[in-house]
Amino acid sequence: MLLWRQSDKIIAGDLTFYFPKVDSRAISTEFENRASMEAVNIQFAPETGTEEEWNEAYARLADYFRSYQLHNRIRRTQLILETLRRAAAAHKLDAKRTPTAHSIEQARNMLNEWLGAIYSDMNLNESQLEAGGRLGFHLSGGPARWPNFFLDKENLPQDMIEAMRNAVRASGPGMQVSKMTPREIDLGRVSGVAEDTFDTLGRHPILRYSILIGIIGAVLSYLYLLFR
Amino acid sequence: MSTPAAPAANTPISTGMPPQRIARMRRATFFSFVGLGTIVGTWLMYVYLSERGMRWSEWGLLAVFMPLYYQLNVGFWTALFGLWLMNRPGHDALDLWRTLKPEDHEEEITASTAIIMPVFNEDVTRVFEGLRSIYLSLEQTGHSKNFDFFILSDSNQTSQWIEEETAWLELCRQLNAFGRIFYRKRRKPINRKSGNVSDFCRRWGKRYRYMLVLDADSLMSGGLITSMTRIMEKNTGIGILQTFPKQIGAETLLGRVMQFAQALYGPPFMAGLDYWQCGEANFWGHNAIIRLEPFIKFCALPALPGKEPFGGHILSHDFVEAALMRKAGWAVRLLPTNRGSYEEGPPTLVDMLKRDRRWCQGNMQHFWLVFAKGWHPMSRVNFIHGILSYASSLLWFFFLLFTTFLAATPVPQLDPQAIQAQQILLGLTATLIFLPKTATLLDEVFTGRLFKPLKMRLLTFMSSMADTVVFTLMAPVLMIFHSQFVVYTVLGKGVRWVTQRRKAEGVDWAEVFFTFWVVSLIAIIWAVLGWFVSHAFLLWISPILIALLLAIPMAIVVSGKRSGYRFGFFLTTEETEPPSVLATMNDNLAEIKGRIHLPPELEKHHGLMQVCLDPYVNGLHVSLLRRRKSIDVSRSYLNEIAQRMIQLGPQSLNAQEIKAMIHDTETVTDLHYRLWSARDHELAPFWATAIRQYNLAASSPFTHTLAQRELA
Known part of the structure; x- marks a missing residue:
């Protein structure tokens, strides 16, 4: 369970997290009503990794969740802390990978779990679920309409589920394939002769340029004869 | 998604095809005038040249003169017939607009x-x-x-x-x-x-x-x-x-004149x-x-x-x-x-020539088709006109060369008939060149088709005088280049498929210089030659040589943004009263132009940066990629180039490598997470900056190239 405090810093374990002061009036009613958010308890005391590494992971997660257009800083911080908590556990098992890598992996896992719950019966493969699901959240206006339910698989508003499912779009209309086959054009005799000539010239660039040089030479010779 | 509808009922298939009787009559009339004009011109030229018998260079001159004069006549009579149609009191029997009744527009x-x-x-x-x-x-x-x-x-x-x-x-x-x-x-x-x-x-x-x-x-x-x-x-x-x-949408002098x-x-x-x-x-x-x-x-x-x-x-x-x-x-x-259908033209002379090179090759290819079986005769005529539109430049060049030869070997002209033929031909040619323009101008001054206010009509008149100067200076330069394009095509030098530049990005002086210096050199050589041949000849050919000599400054001036707009020159109705479809687009483009941009390096690779970093853009791209059972390249190769891009930045990959990577759904998805997972020191400076600055650039990743205009 997360501990949420309205302050400009949270000290957890050996880490200090700073985030902007929050105006409580700006918190949405929806957010206020959520029982799970009334008391947030921070349990973050990573046993492995350095402070610098976890701070870096924090900063990266902050940027990452911001790229989801989540403008609610409080929600973003909640997500960061939850992700870091998971990452710390994972880092304990595999300390070779950096806290940043673990954090992003955990964010991915959380996303896939969340999307899996939303698109559970739509028969999407992993790649479609991940890509289409993210897109569905954007197209349904999710970042603005349901920022507090992002990655919260326990609380899935029905209207959000419907909007996200409806938003999975196809890139084009159904095809109705038809044949468009070129027909031979009978180019006639003149074109035949010309074709042979150009073919010959095409095969012999030296001949081609000899003809050109011949023409230029003839012109220059004529000029010489004219002015001598 | 619309669905196919049933074909329009009870309409005979021939509707819309002009009756053969009318089409034949029109063509007979039109080509009679064109033919007559060409024959008269050619005959006058023959009379002028053949005073002392025809030399081979004179035959050569006559041979290139004939198609050139034909082309001049086609343009002249097309414009004159058009002016007549625009001004005659009755309706055109083939006017397609008349097939629509007022009530049809409501259906x-x-x-x-x-x-x-x-x-x-x-x-x-x-x-x-x-x-x-x-x-x-x-x-x-x-x-x-x-x-x-x-x-x-x-x-x-x-x-x-x-x-x-x-x-x-x-x-x-x-x-x-x-x-x-x-x-x-x-x-x-x-x-x-x-x-x-x-x-x-x-x-x-x-x-x-x-x-x-x-x-x-x-x-x-x-x-x-x-x-x-x-x-x-x-x-x-x-x-x-x-x-x-x-x-x-033109902004340069050339664009606005065109x-x-x-x-x-x-x-x-x-x-x-x-x-x-x-x-x-x-x-x-x-x-x-x-x-x-x-x-x-x-x-x-x-x-x-x-x-x-x-x-x-x-x-x-x-x-x-x-x-x-x-x-x-x-x-x-x-x-x-007159309204409702628009396009943009090339902004500079160099861009225009690049486009012409492509068009020239395309039209020259039609040579094969002129003699093919089964075409309607008019389709052949269309092909020939297309070829002539570029080949005529070469013919004009040859015409000038033959003229130079003839000037170098003058024969005394004493026959009054030949002198008269020369004078008539000169007058006739000037009429063919300038009458359509003069008549169109007079039509505008009297009817005000473009602009009703008298002041605007007078400005149109003055602009028309000014555009004559621009076109006179440009025509010989275009002749040289079009001739070169024709020769290149025949010699087998093809053109690459390149994107057409449609907006001016300032004059590239080096590009102009390296494109046109040869043209100026030709003018100097020709002028020296002309000086030795005959002073009178030099005077005669001087308008062309001056235009060639001034090719570089002319290209710079016409490609610049000083286009006379401030003084009301070269105005069109689309500039003074833009139709709503154009006004909407201009408003939106102006909104985007005023935005703050990312650092140039990030702007250059903006799309690539988005697909790698942004979860939504990445999702969109992967969703749009077609799933493939097998890939063209090995998985290890894709991993290797992805790693290189992360560590060294996009500039370390060539276009083919980026393309291979971005076509593969798995690589694109992985790349997104690998970039975000890497520590700062593992990332190329490009990505470190991109991650820091990406979220500051725009409120939404999808609005970078588009105006923010939500439907009400």
């Missing part, structure tokens, strides 16, 4: 129409803002239900491709147009633009009765689009209906063309509506014999498609339009 359009826009590395903002304006304009008509839009991309630059995808998604979201606007990217751009369109026809052509083809810089009003569809419904014998796209000239002199030429082309008009590749069923059945393009540039894939596909459509029995008609 629902049941025919399904695909509006397609093939793109190739174009300015994404311009493409999608143009499309948005067309879409909104069409919505305003209240008859847009059965129109679908397709962006058919062949873009091979990764960033461009990603930006197209994001712009498409954002446009659909803003307009609530999912299922109405579609985006398709070809993996392999086979056969360029015509292949792109054919691919659409094969996949979706059966769903639609009509296809309206747009260029990346096209703009069309909803009113005109619905009218064109109605005309096609009423005239089931028409296979292709081509509008007259007027130029818009734009002005097209607005002023274009309408009579279009009316004249429509007069004699009848049901065998040309297709110009865009701003036209096509009946899909016969197009799919009869207009697939075969490859030409031999290799490129003369043979191989047909470059200027539009003329050939028009000929094939006519061969199959459908009419190809030109719809004279």
Whole structure:
């Protein structure tokens, strides 16, 4: 369970997290009503990794969740802390990978779990679920309409589920394939002769340029004869 | 998504095809005048040259003079017939607009129409803002239900491709147009633009009765689009209906002069063309509506014999498609339009020449088709005119060379008949060149077709005088380059498929110098030669030589943004009273232009940066990629280049490597997480900066290239 405090810093374990002061009036009613958010308890005391590494992971997660257009800083911080908590556990098992890598992996896992719950019966493969699901959240206006339910698989508003499912779009209309086959054009005799000539010239660039040089030479010779 | 509707009932298939009687009469009249003019001119030239018998150089001169004079006559009589049509009190019997009754405009359009826009590395903002304006304009008509839009991309630059995808998604979201606007990217751009369109026809052509083809810089009003569809419904014998796209959006002197000239002199030429082309008009590749069923059945393009540039894939596909459509029995008609159909032109002289090089090669390829069996005779004439439009430059060059030779070996001219013939020919030629322009100008001054206020008409008059100077200086330079293009094509030097630059980005002095110094050198050599040949000859040829000599400063001046707009020069109605479709687009483009941009390095790879970092753009791209059972390259190779990109940045990869990576769904997904997972010191400086700055750039990843205009 997360501990949420309205302050400009949270000290957890050996880490200090700073985030902007929050105006409580700006918190949405929806957010206020959520029982799970009334008391947030921070349990973050990573046993492995350095402070610098976890701070870096924090900063990266902050940027990452911001790229989801989540403008609610409080929600973003909640997500960061939850992700870091998971990452710390994972880092304990595999300390070779950096806290940043673990954090992003955990964010991915959380996303896939969340999307899996939303698109559970739509028969999407992993790649479609991940890509289409993210897109569905954007197209349904999710970042603005349901920022507090992002990655919260326990609380899935029905209207959000419907909007996200409806938003999975196809890139084009159904095809109705038809044949468009070129027909031979009978180019006639003149074109035949010309074709042979150009073919010959095409095969012999030296001949081609000899003809050109011949023409230029003839012109220059004529000029010489004219002015001598 | 619209559904195919039943064909228009009770309309005979010949409707829209001009009656043969009228078409024959018109052509007989038109070509009689052209033929007479050419014969008279050639005869006068012969009389002038043959005073002391004909030498070989004189025969040569006469041989090149004849097609040149024919071309001059075609232009002259086309404009004159057009002016006559525009000013005569009665209606034109073949006027397609008259097939629509006032009540037709209220009827629902049941025919399904695909509006397609093939793109190739174009300015994404311009493409999608143009499309948005067309879409909104069409919505305003209240008859847009059965129109679908397709962006058919062949873009091979990764960033461009990603930006197209994001712009498409954002446009659909803003307009609530999912299922109405579609985006398709070809993996392999086979056969360029015509292949792109054919691919659409094969996949979706059966769903639609009509296809309206747009260029990346096209703009069309909803009113005109619905009218064109109605005309096609009423005239089931028409296979292709081509509008007259007027130029818009020019900022440079060259662009504005071309734009002005097209607005002023274009309408009579279009009316004249429509007069004699009848049901065998040309297709110009865009701003036209096509009946899909016969197009799919009869207009697939075969490859030409031999290799490129003369043979191989047909470059200027539009003329050939028009000929094939006519061969199959459908009419190809030109719809004279004053408003509603627009395009943009090249901003600088160098850009214009690059475009001309492509067009020249395309037109020269049609040489093969002139003699092919089964064409309508007018289709052959169209091919010949296309070839002549570039070959005539070479002919003019030869004409000047022969003239130089003849000046060097003068024979005394004593025969008064020959002197008289020379004077008449000079007067006649001047008339052929300047009368259409003068008559069009007088028509504008008296009728005020473009502008009603007298002041504006006078400004138009003065602008017309000024454009004569610009065109006089440009014509000899174009002659040299077009001649070079023709020779290059014959010698087998092809052109690459490059994106056309449509907006001025300032004058590149080095590019201008290296493009035109040879032209100035030719002028100097020719002038020295002329000095030795004869002073009188030098005086005669001096206007051409001066133009060639001034090629570099002229190219710089016309490519600059001092275009006389401040003084009211070269104004068009689209500049003074922009139609709503244009005003909407301009407003949106202005909004985007005023935004804060990312550092140049990030801007350059913006699309690539987005697909790698942004979870939504990454999701969009992966969703749009077609799943493939096997990949063209090994997984380890993809891992290796992905690692290189993370550690060294996108500049460490070539275009092929980036393309291979970005085409693979697994790699694209992994790359997203690998980048975010890497510690700062493991990342290339590009990515470290990108991660820090990405979220600050825009409120939404999808709005980078598009204006923020949410529907109410």
